[in-house]
Amino acid sequence: MRRPLLGVAGLLILVAVVELLPRLGLVDTRFLPPFSSMVSALGDEAGTGGFWTALAQTLRGWAIGLAVAVLAGVAAGIVIGGVPFLRAVTATTIEFLRPIPSVALIPLVVLLYGSRPQSALVLVVYAAFWQVLVQVLYGVADVDPVVRDTARSFRFSRWAVVRRVVWPTAMPYVVTGVRLAAAVALILQITAELVIGVPGLGRSIGVAQSSGAVADTYALVIVVGLIGVAVNASARAVERRALRWHTSVRRDL
Amino acid sequence: MKRIGLPVVLVALWWAASAGSTSFFWPPLPAIVAAVPSTWTGDFWLHDVVPSVVRLLIGFFLALFLGVAAGVALGTFRTVFFMAEPVLEFFRALPPPVLIPIIALVAGYTGWTAKVVTITLGCLWPVLLNTIEGVRSVDEVARETARSYHIAPLKVIVPSAGPRIATGARQALSVGVILMVISELFGANRGLGAAVVQFQRGFAVPQMWTGIILLGLLGVALSGLFQLVERHTLAWYHGWRRAEREG
Amino acid sequence: MARRLVALFATLTLAVGACGDSGTTASGQTKLTIGVIPIVDVAPIYLGVQKGFFTEQKLEVKLETAQGGAAIVPGVVAGQYQFGFSNTVSLLLANAQGLPLKAVANGVASTGAEGKDFGAVIVKKDSPITSAKDLAGKRVAVNTLRNINTTTVSSVVRKAGGDPSTITYVELPFPDIVSAVAKGDVDAGQVVEPFLTIAAGQGDKQITSNYAGTAPGLTVGMYFTSTKFAQENAAAVAGFTTAMNKSLEYASAHPDEARAVLTTYTKIDPAVQQKMVLPKWPSAVDKASVQVLADLATQDGVLTKQPDLTALLP
Helix, strand or coil, rough: HHHHHHHHHHHHHHHHHHHHHHHHCCCCCCCCCCHHHHHHHHHHHHCCCCHHHHHHHHHHHHHHHHHHHHHHHHHHHHHHHHHHHHHHHHHHHHHHCCCHHHHHHHHHHHHHHCHHHHHHHHHHHHHHHHHHHHHHHHHCHHHHHHHHHHHCCCCCCHHHHHHHHHHHHHHHHHHHHHHHHHHHHHHHHHHHHHHHHHCCCHHHHHHHHHCCCCHHHHHHHHHHHHHHHHHHHHHHHHHHHHHHHHHHHHHHH | HHHHHHHHHHHHHHHHHHHHCCCCCCHHHHHHHHHHHHCCCCCHHHHHHHHHHHHHHHHHHHHHHHHHHHHHHHHCCCCHHHHHHHHHHHHHHHHHHHHHHHHHHHHHCCCCCHHHHHHHHHHHHHHHHHHHHHHHHCCHHHHHHHHHHHCHHHHHHHHHHHHHHHHHHHHHHHHHHHHHHHCCCCCCCCCCCHHHHHHHHHCCHHHHHHHHHHHHHHHHHHHHHHHHHHHHCHHHHHHHHHHHCCC | EEEHHHHHHHHHHHHHHCCCCEEEEECCCCEEEEEECCCCCHHHHEEEHHCHHHCCEEEEEEEECCCCCHHHHHHHHHHCCCEEEEEHHHHHHHHHCCCEEEEEEEECCCCCCCCCCCCCECCCCCCCCHHHHHHHHCCECCCCCHHHHHCCCCHHHHHCCCHHHHHHEEECHHHHHHHHHHHHHHHHHECCCHHHHHEEEEEEEEEECCCCHHCCEEEEEEEEEEEHHHHCHHHHHHHHHHHHHHHHHHHHCCCHHHHHHHHHHCCCCCCHHCCCCECCCCCCCCHHHHHHHHHHHHHCCCCCCCHHHHCCCC
């Protein structure tokens, strides 16, 4: 009980500081407007169709990119993880490709797609894919070899082994991968919008900043932060449920 | 052999697959390689690559220092941590590039300071949050023992939080590389990220690809270097883990 | 296997990329997608579409805005746009890199009047910089490095007796240039309308008109297509050129309508919209001025070899 109350107190202190610093003239309002004007700017934004369109564009880009990355990551992970030879030879390659910053691809996607949503999609998928793949590989490696061999000796088909043995073990890892990927996907979606000008909230932030609408800039940044919090919190909730299910199943085995 | 086998095969495949390419955007690999000597000149290293990497390192180490210091403080005082938790949660969830418009608003974005501040702010959260977690998980017994034997608490806390701090630092480094590039796309003059975009705008596609490859190599080199340092400083931890596993 | 994968990837990219395709509608109209930048320069094409000059030529035109000329050129090469608008130096760069492009109509030109052009270098009111020569050794903001604005600013500085190689150019979007100049983040900035009028409203002074100072009738931008499209669709190209020239002439003759059409695709303050200096929209490309730009860009090292102007220009 004490913990949430203290948390609320902390948030209130932050809000109060942001409200008072500019009001007392300690910080120029051109740099940091009072919290109340950010809120009213947000209210004005929420009254425009443009804001909701941008929000929908951001969320759609994020969701599609995440979905593609998860599907590709899971499929690649199960195939690579299931074949020892592939796992051995790809290990270093994955370690090699993963640290390549996705933003290095920005010039390429600008050439290919300009500021259309495909640009963001490529960056989001590339960045989120590795998060999923690496987790799936951990998961597949965690499969009990005895269980797998037993299933094989019972002449389970390849597909059945994947479905009944590999998937249940790898599942919690997949969920963790999805959680990590969800956060990274949002970062890249917003980055692409801000940097390349793909339509969405990131571009709205850039436009607001360029046109000197300071309170709007902060308001939109707060919205993006809240989306991030929502993504993290819901991903963690899903993960917790999946993990609970998982441990109980394993205990039964 | 196995370790380098696949990358070599992949490069060979790229070479073969792009050999006859007439597409403007996907030039043959030999054309890209041929563009390297005229692109990666002394001037390029000195005025684009080195300043970028220096900015990255300054920002990263500043974040490491600030993050560990603040993390130890927040991890030690529970009340303060509980108060700060939702605020930290918010800043952690904020995609770091959105800080750029804010920093541009306050400080302008054409100098080194703004770019270093961007990198520092982006790298700060992973270090800070992991340090807090690490410190909070330090054994109560270890802490008590330290207190009764009059050992400075930091001498106990920092090493036991070490592995978590290392995790945070590794995450921070990859965020840092991303921000190093993005920070140069605004108010740019020179820098590796800025150079790659200049090549793209000038339709110098093979040169652009050499830049992308160099960025990739930089990412790999930094992560390799990091692993080396981590293995060295956390040798005791890895030894202990191995002993425990084999035990 | 790898070849097939690459081929598959290429097909996918093309499939994704080719959504802005051309085609013929039931009424016999050719559908075209045109990449433009939402700035004052392209007011004539918006006006022409509004006036029906393109439908007269059996062209159904869709205008799509992109962030900059550098994004439109690859779009035209890849066939996402059939035509595009870009500044002259970007087209020269593309041509020098071997991109098969063909300019089909003039775009926008300098007014040629020093102090009354649509692009200029601005400084703060109390700045010690009073002439182009003083820009030497200073920090100057431009919207794109190594492009038309650095080339023309360097040119006017050189003509005034300064050494342009000592200028530090910094890249910022136009709206940010105005505030960077105000904050003292940069010493000077090159901006175009409407930002020039906005900056003047904040008390900034113009010190040199970099387009007019480079060549009086400087061709700043042009409409272009890919050579492939031009060869395969001669009729559509001829129609586009006719409609575009008519639009340029109409916009030149009716500046008030050109100002009015701006509100349909930009967010310009009405006061600024009335006060701002409009560019010239002649229907012919000033070939001599394009040659001047090519020479200057080569001299500055922006171009590594001379572009083939006969292939590029209409």
